[in-house]
Amino acid sequence: MARRARDVYTEWRGGTCRVKWWTGEYHDDGRKRFESKGGFLDEDEAYNHGLDKMAEIRAGDHVSNRDGQTRMSDWLDDWLEAMDHAHLTERGYRSAIENHIRPYFKKRNTAVSDIDVLAYRAFRKHVNNVLGPGSAKNVMMVLGMVLDDAVPRLLKTSPVERSRRRGKFKKKPKERKKDVTPEAIEQLAVNARAYFGLSGYAFMWTMAMTGMRPAELYGLTREYCYPNWPASDPRPDPEEEDRYAEDRERYGKGPGLMPAIRVERQVQYEESELRFFPPKYESYRSLVIPAFLGGLLEELLASHDSRWVFPAIQGGSLGAVNFDYKYWRPIADGAEERVSRQARWNRAAMPEVPSFKGRRLYLIRHGHKSWLDEDGHSKFAVESRMGHEVPGVEGTYSSVTVPMEQSIMKTLQERWDGLQERLGRQNG
Template identity: 25%
Template sequence: MAHAEKVFKVKNGKKTTKYTWRCRYKRPDGSFGSEPGFPTRKLAEDWGDRQEAAIKEGRWIDPELSRKKFGVFVHEWMAAQKPRGRTTMNRWARLEGHILPRWKDAPLVSINWFDVEAWARTLTCARSTTKDCVQLMSRIMNGAVDARHLIVNPMAGRRLTGLPADPAKKKADEDQVATPEAVLELSRRLGPVYGLHIVTDAFTGLRYEELVGLHRDNTLLERRQKYDGGVFTCPIIRVDGDTGVLAEYDVRDEEGKRKAFRGLEPPKNDKSGRDVDVPPFLAVLLEKHLAEWPHEFVFTTLSGKWWWRSHWHTILRPAADGREARPKARGNAVKEGWEPIMPGLTMRDLRHTHDTWQEQIGVRPVLGYEQMGHKYPGIKGTYRHPTPPMRQDRLDGLQALYERAMSNLGWTSIWES
């Protein structure tokens, strides 16, 4: 049974007559725990009785664990998680950039929604980043509940309100969606090797990591689907879990040191593993590229190495944004001046572009979701399935976009021979 002991205060190394009470109680393992600082015997004994009752009922939380610092528990929680590498990197970016500077030394039990919401309103990052930070904190606090450090997560089910205006400027629609003509002009500017990256991204909607991790063995396979007494066929690009997609992120060792990782990982979820139907013109371009391309992966540097995002950025930016002419100089080749085609264009914008084109040409939602690697929402995602006529309509629509753009540009081929 819990009992109380006097704890005399010490001043200048000598025990005084003033004292508080310390509770002694039996822990689940049979050892005795203690909790100091009670002003009276009764309060100490009552507190101890509550602990022993909670222990008997299986709902006891160790007070020492509840006082663990948030920053210490973060490292325990992160070590227990096994998400994709880039997700881990993004979580550490949120933690080190925003969360830990404020909450690192806070005891878990001291964190409450009032303080968290007030802190969130002071952040000057984008609203989406602020929400990500709060959601991540809540997940960590859920982990503290699951690890029996806390009885309840005070952040569970709470919603942020009163956030300041978002300082991040959102791109206008016209800056996120390219015209087919702009895609082809950019592709011609980059040439038949790098330009094919752009065309393929815009006309298939592949994610950047799916595109740069595409193996030639998964390119121009054939879809075969029974229909109308025959078989519907079309060329496809396969995103699967065997070859995987290219991942690029920072890995931390046990001491917290970072090392860049670049390698193949499975797709991010079940829906991301898919077969993407390829329109006829793109199938011809890919077939020609593969016949001449000596490397294992379809979209790499000229030497066959995987692209770093930052390296590809240096290729895309001047092509999209334009550049000034540079005369020939020692160590530098001459460069012609380029007018802007679509300043600020990114590979993610090309994925936006493809899905917007799908809507424009009337692709059925169940097929559009499948081709983008998204889950069709609701019960209809279980009952509805793409059919060959739906697929053919999509391919015809994408082919028509290409042919109309080529006609508008007055071109007979994207790359001049």
């Protein structure tokens, strides 16, 4: 073995030359840990390869032979263990990995370092063949994060191909929405009442008048709903005592107080069990409601003893049923009259609601924002009510004031009053 430079060695074995270089690491017994590569026919070429490896080590972008042979399946285990995301996000990432990414690379016994641009394209082609465009895009996004995080320890550079816009601009297709009218919400509410009683009627109007996300409504319990809240607030966080005190001064039932709902959690399934989680993006918020909705919620809570504000047909949480399929589709699309031997299953015919037929429940939430925008409320108040973060200076210095909330209550009540007047004229 010939020493050509400090910590770089070359030696001939048979008819080929091998180079060894120090990795910068030590064995447990204190000896330096070396890596090597053989097969060179020219000693200078071998020596320069060793120098290049030493330069990579000094620059911090060297992938050791040992790390480079890490199996993709093992790296996926490490990546999943280090995840720190919201429940639904983590569940989506795990689904993409366990159903598509891991089976593909485990079957091929692929090392992380073997995934170059061609291997990346081959996987993309496979996914596009077995999944729809939206699902395939999501799986490729997860793989992209996994491979990006493998740099620089397992990969020198990421093989992920970023989309580059070239040529003529092409606008992305956008979901076509129809204006959400109070009449449409009323018909949805009437259908929902035919389907699952007063709970259904109140559910639709609460979503329309608060913009709450479906899972937040499914998980709404008595202690966070008017007229009980904020007097009934469990007050679980000692560091929030100031907010609890302010809530009692601002919201509730009584002279000078504004009726409101507290968005404190949502329900989602985890390990086959329905559990509470923070609202999406941890968007905790207090939502004032118009007077008519306060009266409706008070009537609803007096009509049942469930912990859930909007109990399902059989009394549990709406989060425990396939609401979109079992409830929403017949409510929005219409359904024929149903007559059963058991009276509780009887149901009147429900007409379709044209502006929601075949469309998502979530569009009611979108409609709420449109109403607030039409009524000219401040952007900060609107975005805060929707549970969105407002960036920049506006988000830092603005706050939702009592006059802002009173104005929102007033315009929402006016929409209801206008609807009742129009319905009265029609019926008269």
